[in-house]
Each structure stands twice: as C-alpha cells, then as structure tokens.
Amino acid sequence: MKRKVLTMWAAFLAGWGSMGFAQSVYPGQYEEKFNVKTCVPMAAECFDLQDVRLLPSRFRENMERDSAWMVSIATDRLLHSFRTTAGVYAGREGGYMTVKKLGGWESLDCELRGHTTGHLLSAYALMYAATGSEVFRLKGDSLVSGLAEVQQAHGNGYLSAFPEELINRNIRATSVWAPWYTLHKIFSGLIDQYVYADNRQAFEVAKKMGDWAYAKLKPLSEETRRKMIRNEFGGINESFYNLYALTGDERYRWLARFFYHNEVIDPLKEGRDELGTKHTNTFIPKVLAEARRYELEGNTESKSLSMFFWDTMLRRHTFAPGCSSDKEHYFDPAQFSKHISGYTGETCCTYNMLKLSRHLFCWDASPQVADYYERALYNHILGQQDTRTGMVAYFLPLLSGAHKVYSTPENSFWCCVGSGFESHAKYAESIYYHDGEGLFVNLFIPSVLDWKEKGMKVRQETRFPASETTVLTLSMAEPVRTTFRLRYPSWSKDVQVRVNGKRVKVRQQPGSYIAIEREWKDGDRIEATYPMHLTLESAPDNPHRAALLYGPVVLAGALGTEGMLPPAPDSDPSKYNDYYTYDYHIPEGLPTGLKWDAGHPENSVQRISEDGLRFRTADGVTVLPLYDVHRQRYVVYWDIVDN
Template sequence: MKKIAGMMLACLAGWGGVCAQSVYPGKFEGKFKVENSVPMAAECFDLSDVRLLPSRFRENMERDSAWMVSIEVNQLLHSFRTTAGVYAGREGGYMTVKKLGGWESLDCELRGHITGHLLSAYSLMYAATGGEVFRLKGDSLVSGLAEVQQTNGNGYLSAYPEELINRNIRGTSVWAPWYTLHKIFSGLIDQYLYADNRQALDVVKRMGDWAYAKLKPLSEETRRKMIRNEFGGINESFYNLYALTGDERYRWLARFFYHDEVIDPLKEGRDELGTKHTNTFIPKVLAEARNYELDGSEESRSLSKFFWNTMIDRHTFAPGCSSDKEHYFDPAQFSKHLSGYTGETCCTYNMLKLSRHLFCWDASSRVADYYERALYNHILGQQDPATGMVAYFLPLLSGSHKVYSTPDRSFWCCVGSGFESHAKYAEGIYYHNEEGVFVNLFIPSVLHWREKGITLRQETCFPESETTSLIVSVDSPTRAKLFLRYPLWSGKVEVKVNGKRIRVGQKPGSYITLDKEWREGDCVEVTYPMHFSLETTPDDSSRAALLYGPIVLAGELGTEGMQAPAPDSDPLKYNDYYTYNYHIPEGLPVSLKWDEKHPENSVKRISDSTLRFCTADGVTISPLYDVHRQRYVVYWNVELKTYSDEK
C-alpha cells in the first residue's frame, strides 16, 4: 500500500486540468437533452475547475486514490463474469483472480455495489486531479461490464443473477438488489459525465431498457409490495438518465419507484420517520429533489426542504451525522442513542448530496453551515490517516473508538461512498451565479472561473487559524462579486481588501458581498473569530458535545482494552459491526467541568499550530477528525459551574 501511495503522489503532483463537466446538480454542456426547468440561485463549478492545495483534505484524497487504484479491474469484474459465465477461454482462467471479500463475496447478495461506487469514484478523481490512471481504470471497467451485458443478452447487468430481482418482484426475501443496481447505474452515468466515456452511456441505456421491459407489465399491487425493499436512489438515477436522453420511459421508471408510504407524509409536513432505516429514506428524497429540478414540482421542492430541516433540527448529532444502528429513533430519547453504532457514513454522504441541491436552489448560508459541519467532523474523520482505511459508523458512545475497513476484505456500503466522498472534496468549496462567486468552505484551493477569466487562490490553515486569504488573478480588470459566507458560529468578522479594513454590515448566518473591479494580485483577508460552545442533547441538558467554531472536539481516552484484529482477518464480515464489543473499561474521564461565563477556565489551548486543548481534569482534547486508533468522548457529562466566581 505504501508503494502504491508513493506512485500515486507522483502521479498527482502536477494536478493537471481536464475538461470535465459540472457536478450534480448543474449543467453538463451538450450532454443533457432535458435541462433544469427551474431557476437556480447558485450553480456548481466544474470539478475540474477547482484544485486542492496541500492540506488534510488533499492528503485524504491522495490516500483514497492510492487505495482505489490498488484494486484490480479483474477483481471488480470477477463476480459479474462468474454470474454471466464469460470465463471460458480466458488466458489464466478463473483461479488467477484474487477474490474480494466482505459484501463483494460471491455468497453476498449485495455483490457488485462496490464496482458501481468505484465507477463514480474513478470518474470523480479524474475530474478532480486530471490523473490519467483514473480514466484508464474507468475505461477498462466499463469495457468489461459491456462484455458481461452482451453475454446476458437482454440488457441486464449485475454481479448477481436476475433471479434476485425476480424474488424482489415476488415479494420474497432478498437483501436489496435495486440498491446495488442504483450504484451501477450512477457509476456508469458518472463515467459518461465526468470522464466522457460514451460506452458507459450505451451500457446504462441498455440497462434502462431492460428495467422498463421488466417493470412496465407489473400491477400497482406488485409495485407497492416490491418497493418496500430497499432500493437506494435508483429513481434518482432514472431521472438523470431521462435528463440525459429525453426518453420518457426512464422518467416512467423514476416515478415507478415513488414510495407513497414514505414520501406522502413529507408532502403534508409530517415527521413520521419513526424507526425507519435512515439511508433507505434519504435517497428517496434525493430523487424528489431531482424531480423538482427537471419538472418544476413545487411539492417535490417543499417536501425536500421540509425533510432536510427535519433532519437537521431533530435527527442529527453534533458531528453532522445521523442514525443509530442505521435507523431513526425518537428524538425525545436522544441521549439514550449515543451508542457505538451511531452515524452510518452513507447517511452523511447522502445528506451532503441533498444539501448541494438545496444550496443551489436558495444559496442558503444555513445549508452551507451544515455542509461544513458534516464534512469536517464526519467525512474528513472517516478515514484513518495511518492506513487510508475508513469507518462504517461514527460511534458516539463514550469510550468507544472508530473501527476501520480492510484493504480487500470488508467492502461495506460506507467503503463505497467513502471512495467517492474523499475524491470530491473540491465540489463544495465554491459556487457561482451570474454576478459572482460564493466562497462556502475555507479549504486551501485554487478556483479557475474560466468563463470570467478569474482565478481565486485560497490560502488558509483553517480551522487551526481563524483567517483565510483569497488572492485574485484576472486576464484583465473584471467586475464581479465575492459572496463570503459569514457562518453562524463566527464572532465579529474582519474583512480586509488589499490591507484596508472593510466595514461589514451583515450578521452571522448570511453572506458578505464584496462588489468591485478586480485587478491582478488583489487580496482579500477574512478573519472569523472562533469560540467554544456546548451543544446539548434535546432530552438531557447535562449531556453535551464541545465545539470550537464548527469543529467538534473529542477527549482522548487512550487505548486500554482495545482489541487488535489479526492481520489477515475479516473482523467485521457482513453484519458483525452491529455487535462489535468495544470492551470499554470502567472509570474513564468523561465528565467536563464547564465555566459558562469564562470557558477559558475550563479548557486551555496547549498548541499554537494545532487545535489541541486540555480540560481542568487533564484530559487532552482534539478535533474529532484527528482522533484515531484510540478511545474518545464526544458527548460529555457536563458539570455547569462558574468556577471564576469562587476565586
């Protein structure tokens, strides 16, 4: 793995540009036959227009790229070929392929989903870096899948036999076949959009034709019974395929998967999430968001916004994640669900996707605030910096720890979404409208706004530093606006343009607008003061997470009693992560004495270059995204007291 990482670092060193298209939701020039029918307050930049500068984000992306390149195409195609029977006559034969484990095992009904995720991830990484290796891997994978599809003969394409779909239609027990197909559909569409792979579009259209022939004859009773099973965001994929082709059959398929029992209450503004499976739910709303953009359905817009607000206000933990053992729970019992199985990463991955839709509709700073919270505290911290492996859950049980995947034996859904998430950090930093650029995230990066001839270089050490700088380059003097996010967590902001302080009339939770003619070398400096805050659970004011600005801080609790898995084991095969025993020792220091008037008396910073602090009881505190391979506490037992009054 280290050798591969070194090779990838060399490959990415140039960060060359490619002509990739813009990210969802947005316009891919010349590729969509059906354009968005509603106005957008903001649009996405092409992923190829943004390059990450050295930072923790780029380090994560480089580790992600090394891992995804290390997986052989023949390994990813193995189960597809085996099911279709296309191994006969191949040089080297069946036994030369090292089989993948976990959910990609030949006895798992979800096999093939990781191939779909990697189709997306290769194309995203190609757009984000210009690395030719990612395009070549994607091309080889699409070519192999096309061969399998041709062998099947009817357009069907999966790593499991079509009988699993038949079982779903009959209503008999099966894991989630349409969920896996959704990942393959999405991956092929992404290959076409981001890597310009025309064969991928041909393959996914044939898959759509097969699906239409399969589902069109079914009765309404059969449809309702069938969609009770998890189907991911297959309807979102069909909406996108409809937009690409203009073929009404694909829109019919998208609407076929409309889940009445789940979506109808949202239309009426009712939170009836109950104990439903969270990541089964979110993709269904993503499809409704896409329906609004294509069809202008105000019902779809309204329910999408209601759902997003309900999630943020009632069902989201401090790090921006949701779910306990993958399910919703009663918010009135919030503190009782701080378990070792909170925060399924796929849920956050999908909430960030939904947030991007909503931001494009309204350019809401509240949406951008959530995006930042979830990106830093969950997604960034999902990856173990020592190995590049990722966690399925973000445990919030005090004394628990992150449990990581293995390179080829634990291909869970959160491994797949992780491949994508760590490839596309650049997509949420900047947006634009006709007047100017929104600066949403404070991540070192370079933006090339080619249509306007403007380049922005953002230099910052945020969140270790409160200041970010934007250096402007222009082909010629150009008038445009800069919309600088003024986060809700910030104190009184300070803005300087070319060293001159600018009066700021806006308040936190808005955008600061700089409107001027920009010239070569202009520099904007923005300082966002950060403060401590406690975020209590809704049902217990004595249980609280500690934040510094938007960053969730975790108390480091050491490694006592932690179990080290055997080097070649698959410790969390299938569902074992649900019952993983953290062996939490007694007496861990999980209480926090808190001076409400003077937080500096409760927590002191012990490093100028990093966000490391120490409590009055001597517990070291760091950003949750930096706490790995040890136990931690996020939700403290808080003892509120004004210690300064006793002095």
Template sequence: MRCKIIITAICFGMSAALFAQSVYPGQHAGKMKKETVAPVQLESFDLKDVRLLPSRFRENMTRDSTWMVSIDVNRLLHSFRTNAGVFAGREGGYMSVKKLGGWESLDCELRGHTTGHLLSAYGLMYAATGSEIFKLKGDSIVNGLAETQKALGNGYLSAFPEELINRNLRGTSVWAPWYTLHKLFSGLIDQYLYADNGLALEVAKEMGDWAYRKLKPQSEEVRRRMIRNEFGGINESFYNLYALTGNEDYHWLAEYFYHNDVIDPLKELKDDLGTKHTNTFIPKVIAEARNYELTRDETSRKLTDFFWHTMIDHHTFAPGCSSQKEHFFDTGHFSNYLNGYTGETCCTYNMLKLSRHLFCWTGDVKVADYYERALYNHILGQQDPESGMVCYFLPLLSGSHKVYSTKENSFWCCVGSGFESHAKYGEAIYYRNDKGIYVNLFIPSEVNWKEKGMTLRQETAFPAEETTTITVHAKEPVMTTVYLRYPSWSGKATVRVNGKKQTVRQTPGSYIALARKWHDGDRIEATYPMQVHIETTPDNRYKGALLYGPIVLAGERGTEGMKTPFSNPALYNDYYTYDYQVPEGLKTTLQIDMKHPERALQRIGKEMKFTTLQGDTIRPLYDMHRQRYVVYWDLVGRNDK
C-alpha cells in the first residue's frame, strides 16, 4: 500500500512496535458460536499461555511495548471524534489534542487504520505479558470508539466520513476505505478475544449490521465495481465475526467480498499473479482459509494450499519476503528485481498469518521452516534496535540500507502491521494435538499446557548456538510425546534426554518424536548442526545469498554517501522513491567455492559474525542496521559446474 501524501518528519529515537489478527484452530476456546469444522492436525496455544524469556525477541517486544504505551489515547481517537463531532464538554476542546501525522493526518484517506492495528496490538501485548497497562489502553480506545459510534447514530464507525464508502460504491476516486475498516474490525475482535472486552464485540457487531444494511441492496454491478478497490482482509473479519456470533448476516458479508478476478484463477490452480498488488492479494486468500475452516469448502482449501506453495516456491526472496514496489513481478527475470523496494513488510506479515492456518491443517514442516526464515530474517530485523522504528521495505539492492519510520509522522501500513508482530512472537513457537506438543521455533520461552498440567521451558542462544534445552515441569508424571522440529537446513541432529543420547531415526524436514512419561525436571537437549549454504536466484546461478542454517547473512558496506546521519535515518517519508545513492564501485562480488561455500567464511568467536577470504565482514541480515549491506552477491569461484 502506498500513501498519497509525503510529509517531512524527524525521527525522535523512541521505541517502536508491530501487526490484524486471525483466529486459528484451538484458540479462544468457548468464545466461538461457530467452531472450526474442517479437519486439522494441530491446534494453536493461546498467546496468554506462552511467555518469552530473555532474548532478542523479547528485547524487540519491550521496545514495541514502550512506544505503544507512550501513544496518547486521545490522539488515536482524535480523527474519529472529528468525524463524529464529539467534542462537547471536553477540557480544552479538540484543538488541544496533538494530531498524528503521516498516514494518520486528517487529509489522508487511510486515517484510523493505526488505531485498529493498535487495538490488536494492545490485546496481543496484554495476552503476551499479562500487564494491565495494555488492557487499560485498549479499554480506553474501545470506550471512545463506542461513544463516537453512538454519536453517528447508524452503526457506522470510522475516522473518515461515510461518503468515502459511497464514493467506493459509485466507482469514483477514493483510496481504500474498506481496507481501513478491516483494521478496525480486526482490532475490535482482537480486543474481545485477547482482552475479554465485551463492549468491543458489541461495537463490531453494530458495524457489521451497518455494513449489511449498506451492502445488501446493492446490485452485482456495484459489488464488482466496489471490490476493485483494495479492501484488505475485510472478508476475513466478517468470517471471524460470524464465528463469534453465529449471525448469518456476517457470513453473507464475508462472501460478498469474494473477489472473482483474483480468486477464480486460483480455483483452477493457475499462477495468474502477473503484476498484481501483492498485499492486496494475500488477505483474500486468508479469507478463503477461514471459509474452509468454518464450512469445510474443499475448493477454498485447495486454492489456499496452491497459493501458499506458489508464493514460497516462486515469489519469495531469500529472507522470506515477497513483492517489489508492492507488486508481483516476472519471476523468469527474478534477479532483475533485486532493488531498493523489495519485501513490503505487510506482505510477510500476511504470509505468516496464512502459514499458521496451513500448519494447523497439515503439520507440514515445510510451512514451519518458512515461518522461521521469514520471522528471523524479515520481521525480527524490521525493527531498528536503537530507535525502535520499523521499515516499510526490506531492500535487497546491493549497497542499500534500511529506511525507518518516524515516531510522529509515518504511521504507514507496515508501522500498523508492525505494532502487532513484535507483540505476538509467542504465537507460533508451540502447537499441540491429542498425541503431544510440537516445538516449532527455537526461541527462549515457556509454554503452559494447562490441560496436561505441564510446562515446557525452552532456553537457547540460537542461532548463535546450535543447541536448545527444554526442561519439563509437571506436578504429576505426564504420558505424552514431545515433537521437536528437525529443520530442513540442519545437519545430523543429536538429542539427549536427561543426558542420555537418543536414537534419531528421522531425517531433516520432519519431526523427532520423544514419547515417554515425563517427570518434573526432565531435560531435553537438541543440537542442530548449522552449515553455510548458497541460495541462488532461479534465473542466475551466479547471483546468490549466503545463509547459515536459516539465517540470511549480509556483508557490511559502511555508511559512505548516506544522505542523513543515522541518528535520524529517514529525513523524509519517501520509502517508495527513496534514493539510496549507492556509491560507484561498491563491491558486490564474492570469491567462493560453489560446492563448499563454508570454505569462504570464517566465524569470529561465539557471536554471529564471519569474515571472508577477501576481507568482508558478514553478519545476520536482522543485525544489519544503519549501514549499507549486500545480501545477493555476484558469485565468482571454482567448482561451479
């Protein structure tokens, strides 16, 4: 999504955050009137049952939470109150509220989307930490939104006038009003699911009733004209609202936003992505995933599976991201699109959401492998550790650098989706079924499996170290199976239980099953050897990225010619046209033995730092901040036939 305004801004060096939520099998037990009817292999733990332990992930989450807490609720409600005319009796009136800038400016047609994202993020952070401050912030926003909805009088709720919806129906110029409402619906639903806010559900239902009354009388011609505009995952929200209430009107609304031109080719298993807008596309498939879960529609399942594999196998860069200048491109010329505008973060956010649905259905380790790669290389590295600000794109142009948001005057879509991502790292580490518990990610954390009276505590320095240690805590012995992901990137794994080496018959790209009666204090140690390997572009075997296990490595290229000092990395919000001013002659070649790439790198100490034979310093891409870098090298070497 590209904003139509450019606003000068200064980065104030505070913390940032990160991304609208979905419902996965097994979550939020007891809140659904319509449960999942499709067969699933695994269920997701509720986020409140997982706690992060000290790690880079928790550091990101802490920076995220700091910025989230600092944002004044009145600022987030200002544009909603302006639209509804709700100012009477307020001390100082609306003029005393410092208005948000960037995409939240009163002249930006997407205003209000950040409030929706933050409703989700406050709910997620409350579930992930248990801290009451996040519930209080969410409650305050919901109360303010309910007040403005009541003032408008017909169930409509937005930071912009209903006329933007009318323009959409007429086919006249307007940006993406339903996209923005999707964020609001999702945020309200998440407030109910994660923070038990019943008022949030009532507000969402009134919005849904308004939408039904608005759209039910419209002709098919109007419908098709309307959905040509980006509408995000509004149909996913209506499926979720239907699941929560059982109200068939909301199911009708979900189907109303079925986009024939996009989804029909997928039904025929056609890769007809062309140069379509990537992040407009993915949420529509997420809605199909929810349709399958709620109705067992096999067509929705097949097209979802086909789309996911098409994306991963053909449209995804080494860090797990996709899109260039927000769009699909001709993958027959893949290496031509390694520019400064690759990897819109919202696309990765949505691909991770879609991946979780597929993993619950299939338990496929390939899905878990992708999730790990995208999480570490893109999402984890989206946030600047110094300022907490986040990136719109992950540029793969050699010599480019990350361009960060600003605290006051950005609020791009990737800042909004950003507010959620760093709050919900715990959601995909563990899964369960009637056979046992799955350990998918090697992130320091603790999961409480309440039904079994069992807790797993995972401690690791991965990826700096190859070993993860899991300690079992249980009041009574528990007979179950612990499934350890055996990643496709791993060498021969070693597993010990209470110091005793276990026989590992599985191979990489599967799960190691440890079935036994577990006692309090039992200890699992799993070691996954990591190797350096090359991933070349499909059209050019001499253009490739280096990886160490699942971690994409990047070469340091300094700060020569950078436009601004990196205490203020992005003077303008020109993320879409940013001129990286790459110095002439910047070195992009790498001398390497194609059959034995590990010979080209030497690791320095225990940290994730390497040097090459030609003197390059190589680090994980997620650690590459405030300087230029190279990810895709021009490879030169022997034994490459």
C-alpha cells in the first residue's frame, strides 16, 4: 500500500469513527429485522453501530489505514474468480476485460479462494454503519450485485469462487481444503450487508444459498454427515443460525444443527478438556455456533459448554498477549515453554475469541470477560497492523528474537488478512454496554457514545494506557437518573474516582464494577484514575520464563534489526507468503534476560518517557508496548534472573 493512498483516505475519513458489531445480540433497529428473537435474559446489551464514534487515538488510526486498504481493492478483482468459475466472466460491456488477478489465497489455484470477498462484505457493512460514508455502501452494493449475477448463472442457488465439485469432494470425504469455511465467510458477509447496510439483494442471495445447501445436504446419511464435518467448516452453523433467526425458516435451523460436530462439542458438555493438538481456529467457531444456539433456543447445555470452553482457553491455552495456538494448533500446557515459538498466536483465533467473549459478556456482564477482551484487543489485535503500511500479520510470534511478518497488498489474502479487515473496523464494539439500570464503561478508548434511550451523550477522553486517567463528560437536555458502572480492572488497585471534582469513595475491589448512581446533569464530569504497575506473568511450566506487563499492556524488549531480511516487494511475494515456516535468522547473543527485583520492580525496569510507554531495563534494553513494536526483533517471554 503506497503511503499516499493511506494519507488520502485518512484525510477523507477524518472526523468519523468506528462502531462495533453486535455479535451476541442485535440491538435496536437491527433486531427489528429478526423473526426469531433472543429468548434468554441478557445481563448487558450492546449499542447500535451508529451510537459510538471513535475520537483520535491509535485505534482510529488503525481503522483509517484498514479503510484505505479495503477501499483500494477493485470490485472486479474480487469478483474475478467467482465469474470465471460460473462462466460469466466474458461478455462484459466493451468485450473481454483484463483484470489483474489477486494472489496468495485468492489465486485461481487456491481452494480457499473467495473467502476474502466474504470478509470484505462484512467489513464494508461495518464501516458503512459506523460512518454513513457512501463509499462503503457502494462497494458492498457492487459486490453483492456481482455475486447475484454469478448465482443466477449457476442456476441452483450455489455461490462460490470455486466449483461445486469441491463440496462434492467434501461429501465424499476425499481430500479438499475447507470449502464450507469459505462459504461461511460469504454467508456471514451477505447477512452483515443486509443487517447493517440494509442491502435486500444480499438477503435474497443468502436465502438462495441456504436453499441450495438444504437441498444438497438433506438427503445425506448420518454416516456421511459425520465424515464430511471432520473437514474444517468454520462457523457455517453460526451463519445458518443467524439466517434462521432472520427468516424463521426451520430449514436453516436444520442446517445449523447438521454441522453440530459431536466429536468436538460432546466432551465440552461433560466439562472435559480434550483439545489435544486439534486445530485451534477450527474449534472456536464451533463453540460460537453453540453460543448463538443458546441465545435463540435457550439450550442451557450450549451456554455451559461455551463458558467452560472460554474458561479452559484462558486458564490453559492462552499466552500473555491474549492469543493462543502454536502453528495453529493446541498443545500440552504442561510443555508450554516449548511452544513459545515463531508461529504462535494465529490472529483469527483471537478474532474469534473476542467474538465469543462478546457473547459471554452479554450473558453475565462479567468483569473478568471484559479484562480478557482488553488484554487481547490491545496486545494482539491492535498490534497486528503495521503502522507504516497498514499490512497485517498472520501470527504473533513470541519466540525471542523473532519479528512480525506482514502481508502484502495484493499477494497474500490469508485468513488473518480477512479477519483483520473486520477487526480493525470494529474497535468500538465493546467500549460500552447497557442494561435496564445503567451503563457499563468497559474500555478506556477515546470515543463519544450517543445514548439515545436516555437522551444523553457520553464523551470519553483519555490517553490510556500512556495515562492512568480517563474522563467522561456528559451532555443532555434534561437531567437523567441512571447508574454508571466503571470497570475496576483486575490489574489495578487504589482507584480514584471524582464526580465534578469531588472524590467518590470506592468500596469495590479489583475485578468488579464501580457503580455510581445519581441524577446526572448536563456538563457533569466523571474522572477515574487507574494506577498501573509493572508485573510478571510466568509461563505455567517455568517460573523463570515470564512476560512483562504494565497494567494490561504486554511490554516487549526492542532487539533491533540485525540479520532481518528486507521487506519483500509485492512483485515478489514468495518470501512473505512463507509465514508458516518463516526463517527468522535470529542472531546469537540477543539480550533476552531480565534482572527482576520482585519487591521493587521499578529498580528492574524504569519508565523513561512521560508522554508514552517507553521503559529501559537495568541492562539497557529499551522496552515498548508489544503493539508498538514493528519491523524489528523483540522479546516477550524473558529469561528471569531474580535480583
């Protein structure tokens, strides 16, 4: 991505922010489109997408870079493989069109081609709902129109960038990559286009796809079903649950249940961690479908297994930045340190864990869920994107001396590129929640909330995490009695809260919410200061391997660029597409040791910048937030030397 393109779009997009994606419940105007509503009580509800705007911050900068990249991709290039497969590529106005083909996972010889188009349908819908900018609506409309043409050419409701024979191979249980995974992305994108951008054509295309799937799968035997779903299918069952909720059509619920993976889900019902060495991102979406099932059907087993899985992930299978997996797979937690590798933290896993966390928070309003959300959002998702180019990383490597490996604008299109388009468009989705009594303030991100139900606007201004203080300023026409619940993070203590300059006594403990109930008036101001401290988080199997944190922020030692290969030009993407076996050429003797004085951490690591988070170890290594370390080597899990 050329810098001038990024600059142009950053300027165009200045002045507006991003909203979130109502994953667990579809509130307000979006819920009106659903024939089957959520049937279980919710402890918290999310806001409509247009109700929150990001103010200037690193989050909005990332969002603007994401916007620039997604808008720069020509619609005809995204549709090329769909049209070629359907035989409708020729005969365009003016004769044959010469379209520069996309590379990487979108190339014509890749069995996963088409998944990026699905992700972008979702991302365009999110951005349109968040901004009202017509460019995102038009991009989505043009994609949907092209896909409808392709579907019509197939004649049976089928729609994909690859031929239906890949589905047939899956049904026969013969070798094929993951065709239903790709269809899941397309289904989700079409549904998002309808829900958030009100694209009725997208809804019709999705229903025809659902009709095709029902006709295709209904005649199959149970033996065939069990064999075919051993192949990765993403969250296709979640999409079918959502299509069922939109339409009330029982055929789509049948399809959702068809993809219930007994071998994976049944042990979770019994509270058994049998994750073994399974593929992590194949696993998480199956639980997401169960979470959606609980909301639509009230199935308490689905709720219990979802919560058990989430808790198991955090206790046993999650690294300090909130990410999981080594080379995309689970591993024995008893050998945790052996798996601190250059291939940890597949970004799609964190993307899906945040979606699951959103479900769980709506159910129980747990501050522990909010703590995890913050940890993973700051340390992994925010840091996935290269601040210079807008490109994104597949893995978050935690091997000492490794570095992030970024995508290219036209020749990567990995799964984590697709989920990245969405992730960087929806930073604001979990800043605020509400219930019948008041407001939850979960994240300390500069933003403005328009709480229409109360006739109140809440403006949050902060430099967190560089600063410990966040300020909420309220504006309204008439006084409003309600409760503000300020999250009291588990990483802080001795929090100070002031309302209009007067100190409020805080009786709550870390890992809870500070509740302030009163009649609020225009101009009222809430100021909360959350002291942050340096801490170590040890590897479960080795107390002498540990990550360094400041509050919720994982700090990384900057180790320079010795031996690093220059960034691969997009015309020669082979080096940078080798993300799975990438050779980091780590030089010997890098300073990865940390002398630690447990009683006085400030003697071990000193802050050297008041304006930003910049530290230095006793041995002279500069330490920065992991999300700020780009294009150089780093260390996250230090070799701890007790002082």
